[in-house]
Amino acid sequence: MSQNILVTGGAGYIGGSVVAELLSRTSSSIKGATVFATVRSEEQVQRLSKHGIGAIQLDLHNETAAMEAVIRNEIDIIIHTASSAVPSHVSNLVKALGRRRQVGGKETYFIHSSILTMFGEDGGWPSGEVRDTDPLFEKEKQLGTDHPGRATDIAVVEQAKAEGVVTFLVMVPTVYGKGSGQGRRLSVNIPAYVRTSIKLGIVYKFDKDGNPPATHISDLTALYALLVEKILQKEPIPSGEKGYYFAMAHRISWWAIMPRLAEGLHMRGLVTEPRAQTWPSYDMASEYLRWPPQFVRAMGTSSGQQIPINAYQIGWQPKWDEQRFLEGMDDEIKAALESDTVPATLFDKLLSPSKGSTGA
Ligand SMILES: NC(=O)c1ccc[n+]([C@@H]2O[C@H](COP(=O)([O-])OP(=O)(O)OC[C@H]3O[C@@H](n4cnc5c(N)ncnc54)[C@H](OP(=O)(O)O)[C@@H]3O)[C@@H](O)[C@H]2O)c1
Incomplete structure (x- = not known):
């Protein structure tokens, strides 16, 4: 069973709240996991460490440091919230998970945080309804890589396929509420x-x-936790080219x-x-x-006319x-x-x- 989870952007709004959510889970399979978080400054390392979080100082532009952090801490699952639109960050992290898979002989998983507004007309998407069960990866490829978020989605799926890493793309809408x-x-x-x-x-x-589609931060972090639970329980859920999750609770x-x-x-x-x-x-x-x-x-x-299907099908129940x-x-x-x-x-x-x- 996979047990070491790394959350990037641990001092950020979404990443920090995801870390808090994972650490608060006392009754699920997540309880047995060890949670690490990446931050950029020594001051942030100190602050997170005081709260018992395994903080790792890492600039995601640094490929060697990213590889070292993943291998040294035997990371099996990465939840990437530090950047939705920087392909080199995901490339560094997915390569590291690919190496970890070879070394550890276990599956590794990458949960990316992308941008849901890209699937509306102002985000360059054709008009009309769009479901997360549609063939979105093919459509993103057809639209090309002008939008850095789209270029990053494509990099996640392609690079992970090459490295044998299992991926999920959480399409993040407008998020509100005080983070934790x-x-x-x-x-x-x-x-x-x-x-x-x-x-x-x-x-x-x-x-x-x-x-726009929107979600309270507590509902969003519950979706990340649900994905992690499904991974730990080895439940087959949509992944890779089919692994798009519109994290939308309402408009x-x-x-x-x-x-x-x-x-x-x-x-x-x-x-x-x-x-x-x-x-x-x-x-x-x-x-x-x-x-x-x-x-x-x-x-x-x-x-936009985004319609979320996948998250609800795996049991997501937003409260807001x-x-x-x-x-x-x-x-x-x-x-x-x-x-x-x-x-x-x-x-x-x-x-x-x-x-x-x-x-x-
Ligand atoms: N919040 C929303 O409503 C929303 C909606 C759609 C999509 N998103 C996307 O979700 C992602 C997270 O959003 P957020 O609101 O949590 O942003 P945030 O509060 O700014 O958090 C991002 C975190 O990532 C860290 N980071 C940035 N570049 C890094 C690098 N090169 N190496 C290591 N760490 C780095 C930042 O470090 P520092 O603390 O040092 O700045 C920060 O802690 C963003 O990419 C955003 O575009 C957010």
Whole structure:
């Protein structure tokens, strides 16, 4: 039975919360596993170690170091949350799992975290309904590798096939809710709106509504844990070219969210207007929200017609729906006000230094 699990991005929002979820499992087969987490700084190693987490300092660009970390710690399962759109990271990790498989003589598994909005029109996907049971790998190959997330999905599946590693692709939607890790505890979208609204004194919405797929962080981490359980129990579930899992619990409407944000922030005296206004331009939105110009439209207005099948078929049961999310909007504001202490590095490479320095 596979027992050593490595989570990349252990000081990040999703990775930190996945580590906490795995460590909290006291009654499942996961209980017997040892969980390691990769982080980038010595300070993060210290912080995670204090909480009993086996933290490994590793920059995923470093192929040799990635190989050493996997072989030395006898890693059988990697949950990769550090980067959805960097093919060289997955290549380094999958190669290491391939070597580990040869050395240890056991199956090895790679769970990748990808981007669900790529399967909507703003993400370059053809219009119409798309199910995670469709032949998505073939379609991604046909569309090509212009989108770095798509290039990374393709690299995961192809490289793993070559190395004999079993893969699963968790397609991550807009995630909300306070994380439970020992590093960053906030997601990207709603905290960015809160931060930016306070800075500008106004809540801005886009000129078009978006109804993207969404999931609470606790439901998302439950899906990762479920995949790990299935692996440990050796249950045959879709993997490789068929191993796409749309981690979508429900949809949200930005135009339903923005009035609530405006109300909540106005009540606290943090913005001057109790109603949301429309962004004067997408460029301004990109600059202030600190979202890369090429992604701002998709992040602000995309919808898509994604239909999740696989996750539900293996027994995923999300506990949050749109109504619960909207009713809890004040908690989203509170979490953003209280926990916005670790700056996000997600888009650093895609933003120019001048834009980075003007951001919140
Ligand atoms: N949050 C969402 O709503 C959402 C939605 C769809 C997809 N995703 C994707 O899911 C992934 C995780 O998202 P997140 O919200 O958890 O982001 P996050 O909080 O920024 O976490 C990413 C973590 O990965 C680490 N990392 C980045 N580059 C690395 C490298 N070269 N070597 C080692 N570690 C590295 C970061 O280290 P530092 O702590 O040093 O910065 C950070 O701790 C991202 O790729 C994101 O695009 C997220």
